[in-house]
Each structure stands twice: as C-alpha cells, then as structure tokens.
Amino acid sequence: MTTSSCYTCDREAEVDALPPREVIAIDEHWRVAHAFDAALPGWLVLLPRRHVTAIAELTDAEAAVLGTWQVRLSRALHAVTGCAKTYVLQYAEAPGLGAPGFGHVHFHVVPRAADLPQELRGPRVFGFLEREPISPEQMDAFALRLREALGEHAAR
Numbered sequence: 001m002t003t004s005s006c007y008t009c010d011r012e013a014e015v016d017a018l019p020p021r022e023v024i025a026i027d028e029h030w031r032v033a034h035a036f037d038a039a040l041p042g043w044l045v046l047l048p049r050r051h052v053t054a055i056a057e058l059t060d061a062e063a064a065v066l067g068t069w070q071v072r073l074s075r076a077l078h079a080v081t082g083c084a085k086t087y088v089l090q091y092a093e094a095p096g097l098g099a100p101g102f103g104h105v106h107f108h109v110v111p112r113a114a115d116l117p118q119e120l121r122g123p124r125v126f127g128f129l130e131r132e133p134i135s136p137e138q139m140d141a142f143a144l145r146l147r148e149a150l151g152e153h154a155a156r
C-alpha cells in the first residue's frame with residue numbers, strides 16, 4: 001500500500017525492481033517508460049525523476065538533456081516501428097475525468113505511422129488512450145526492442 005498520490009513517483013520509488021516497460025532508458029534526470037494505458041505499441045513517456053508539475057520547474061541540468069532524449073527516442077521509434085515521424089506532447093493533466101495522480105510532467109513521444117488514419121492525427125492521437133491497451137507482455141517485448149535500438153543509451 002502506498003499513500004503517495006503520484007503514479008510516476010510511486011514507480012520511481014521502486015525503480016530497481018521495475019519491468020522493462022517501465023524503464024526503457026534512464027539517466028540521472030529522466031526515465032523512459034511505455035505508456036501503461038496506450039493501445040499503440042511504442043507510445044513512450046519521458047519522465048523527470050523528481051516530482052515536477054510544470055515545465056517551468058525543471059532545472060537547467062534537466063532541461064539540457066531533455067531535447068537529446070526526445071530526439072534519441074524518436075530515432076529509436078523510427079528504427080523499431082518504421083514510423084514516418086514522432087509526435088511530442090506534454091500536458092501533465094490527469095486522463096479521464098479527474099483521475100488523481102497524473103500531474104507529474106510527462107512528455108509523450110508517440111510514433112506516427114505513415115498510414116495513421118486522419119481521425120487519429122494531431123491531438124486526436126490521444127484516442128489511442130481510450131481504447132483497450134496492449135498487454136504488459138507486449139509492452140515489455142516492445143521495450144526490449146527499443147532498448148536494442150537505443151544501444152548504449154538503453155537501461156541496463
């Protein structure tokens with residue numbers, strides 16, 4: 001049982017025991033996870049390792065590698081999924097209607113396939129979070145492929 005109200009900080013507290021889908025890559029400032037509620041394989045979230053609820057609260061040191069991670073993850077997604085490009089989105093809002101615990105800053109890095117239907121393009125890509133998510137086993141398998149693509153930048 002935990003009394004914490006932050007999903008991301010709860011995961012951070014057990015970082016050494018996390019499955020591949022929760023720690024695809026990690027450094028001093030950022031952790032990369034597969035979105036736990038995504039129906040789209042490869043939907044990643046880039047998470048600051050301390051509790052931050054607004055981008056303005058990031059330190060210069062955290063900011064300095066933010067862009068590097070966004071581009072590195074995009075390259076890995078191109079290699080693994082063959083996507084045409086990636087979306088990078090950040091709202092730090094709770095999903096659904098008032099679900100607590102998701103105010104922690106998280107940059108979504110989403111593979112955008114060449115044939116993605118028009119009704120799921122741009123911000124409408126969040127429609128993938130309203131469908132049945134892929135299984136944790138599928139997320140772990142995908143995480144391992146991404147780690148391979150990330151090479152020396154992957155976790156463990």
Ligand SMILES: [Zn+2]
Binds near residue numbers: 010104
């Ligand atoms: Zn947090």
